[in-house]
Amino acid sequence: MLDSTTLFADANRFIPGGVNSPVRAFRGVGGTPVFVERAEGPYLYGADGKAYIDYVGSWGPMVLGHADPDVLQAVHAAVDRGLSFGAPTVAETAMAKMVCALVPSVDRVRMVSSGTEATMSAIRLARGYTGRDKIVKFEGCYHGHSDSLLVKAGSGALTLGVPSSPGVPASLAEHTLTLPYNDAAVVREAFERHGHEIACIIVEPVAGNMNCVPPVPGFLETLRDVCDASGAVLIFDEVMTGFRVALGGAQALYGICPDLTTLGKVIGGGMPVGAFGGRLDIMEQLAPLGPVYQAGTLSGNPVAMAAGLKTLERVSRPKFFDELSEKTRHLAEGLRIRAEQAGVPLSVNWVGGMFGLFFTEQQRVSRFEQVMACDQERFRRFFHGMLEEGVYLAPSAFEAGFVSAAHDYDVLDRTLTAAERVFARL
Numbered sequence: 503m504l505d506s507t508t509l510f511a512d513a514n515r516f517i518p519g520g521v522n523s524p525v526r527a528f529r530g531v532g533g534t535p536v537f538v539e540r541a542e543g544p545y546l547y548g549a550d551g552k553a554y555i556d557y558v559g560s561w562g563p564m565v566l567g568h569a570d571p572d573v574l575q576a577v578h579a580a581v582d583r584g585l586s587f588g589a590p591t592v593a594e595t596a597m598a599k600m601v602c603a604l605v606p607s608v609d610r611v612r613m614v615s616s617g618t619e620a621t622m623s624a625i626r627l628a629r630g631y632t633g634r635d636k637i638v639k640f641e642g643c644y645h646g647h648s649d650s651l652l653v654k655a656g657s658g659a660l661t662l663g664v665p666s667s668p669g670v671p672a673s674l675a676e677h678t679l680t681l682p683y684n685d686a687a688v689v690r691e692a693f694e695r696h697g698h699e700i701a702c703i704i705v706e707p708v709a710g711n712m713n714c715v716p717p718v719p720g721f722l723e724t725l726r727d728v729c730d731a732s733g734a735v736l737i738f739d740e741v742m743t744g745f746r747v748a749l750g751g752a753q754a755l756y757g758i759c760p761d762l763t764t765l766g767k768v769i770g771g772g773m774p775v776g777a778f779g780g781r782l783d784i785m786e787q788l789a790p791l792g793p794v795y796q797a798g799t800l801s802g803n804p805v806a807m808a809a810g811l812k813t814l815e816r817v818s819r820p821k822f823f824d825e826l827s828e829k830t831r832h833l834a835e836g837l838r839i840r841a842e843q844a845g846v847p848l849s850v851n852w853v854g855g856m857f858g859l860f861f862t863e864q865q866r867v868s869r870f871e872q873v874m875a876c877d878q879e880r881f882r883r884f885f886h887g888m889l890e891e892g893v894y895l896a897p898s899a900f901e902a903g904f905v906s907a908a909h910d911y912d913v914l915d916r917t918l919t920a921a922e923r924v925f926a927r928l
């Protein structure tokens with residue numbers, strides 16, 4: 503049996519910070535990351551032999567739970583036919599048909615290999631389509647690590663205190679306007695001043711990289727209005743919310759039709775996949791039809807398509823999202839009530855299969871400043887208490903949690919009982 507401390511020390515000798523993505527290093531909570539050996543259903547199994555109930559789900563993709571037998575079977579069958587061809591396959595068409603059928607605003611879709619690639623490509627497409635340079639994003643939202651988008655970003659950039667990364671040229675960052683999330687008045691003002699220069703708005707329709715912050719009524723509607731009036735492209739970054747908050751994503755849940763949508767995480771079922779799609783006249787600007795260049799050696803990879811297609815097929819079953827939402831509600835409300843009973847101020851947000859916990863006296867958290875004002879030290883103690891109890895939460899106060907279909911009510915109730923014990927000693 504190998505302990506995580508020894509494994510992490512070894513990793514640090516060869517990998518910067520011992521990890522291949524910064525938040526995994528536990529800097530936001532202190533201590534040593536759990537090294538994972540395998541995962542099944544709602545559980546992660548550490549290299550130290552311990553089992554954990556997992557609410558990270560590989561940061562969102564594992565909506566069916568880990569190692570789902572149907573998905574594994576589809577992947578095994580695809581592997582046996584070869585790993586990559588770099589030529590069209592029917593699986594890619596099947597995936598595109600599925601996405602166009604499920605996501606209301608998507609007429610055409612292109613596959614890529616990560617969420618970062620999806621957002622980066624969508625931004626380039628919006629700039630190419632409009633002939634404008636400026637983009638609007640929101641503070642605390644994270645859209646991957648491409649240069650234009652690493653300005654006042656959320657997720658690991660926020661956890662590590664580097665929301666605007668060195669290495670992004672000032673001449674590029676100056677084209678990114680960053681506005682406060684959920685503040686429609688500021689958006690209107692910005693468009694009155696710069697509307698004719700703005701290529702696009704990119705937004706997480708439910709922010710999931712500054713913890714979990716749903717849109718306030720009227721916010722997404724305002725984004726649609728200002729884009730219509732100015733000719734800017736509205737991009738919903740549904741890398742996290744796609745096939746996670748509802749079958750048709752946040753756009754279906756809130757009834758707003760973006761011009762472009764970016765997808766990732768669930769669409770790959772745990773394999774490296776992203777996608778961007780949307781209105782026909784915009785998507786036709788892409789090479790080889792149009793002049794906006796975008797490409798990828800492994801885009802539409804057959805093994806990844808098999809995992810993604812099977813996952814989408816499963817989430818399309820009747821009542822999948824009703825059941826997932828009810829489980830998330832049970833967990834989030836259960837945590838809130840137990841915290842209240844223990845005299846610990848806790849506010850919870852949840853949408854579909856996503857939830858957020860905020861150690862704060864505030865009733866409803868809907869702004870970035872409110873997230874930043876939460877008691878991070880208390881979160882750290884809660885995180886480590888839960889980890890000792892065998893519950894694995896995201897190791898940062900700025901990340902959403904995820905419930906999967908494999909979390910049954912027994913697992914959820916065991917989580918609540920563990921939380922009761924931890925709240926009592928906070």
Ligand code: PLP
Pocket residue numbers: 561616617618619621644645646647657706710711739740741742766767776
């Ligand atoms: N967009 C959103 C909303 C995300 O949450 C993420 C990742 O967490 C990304 C984009 C980037 O995706 P990836 O990490 O696959 O590059």
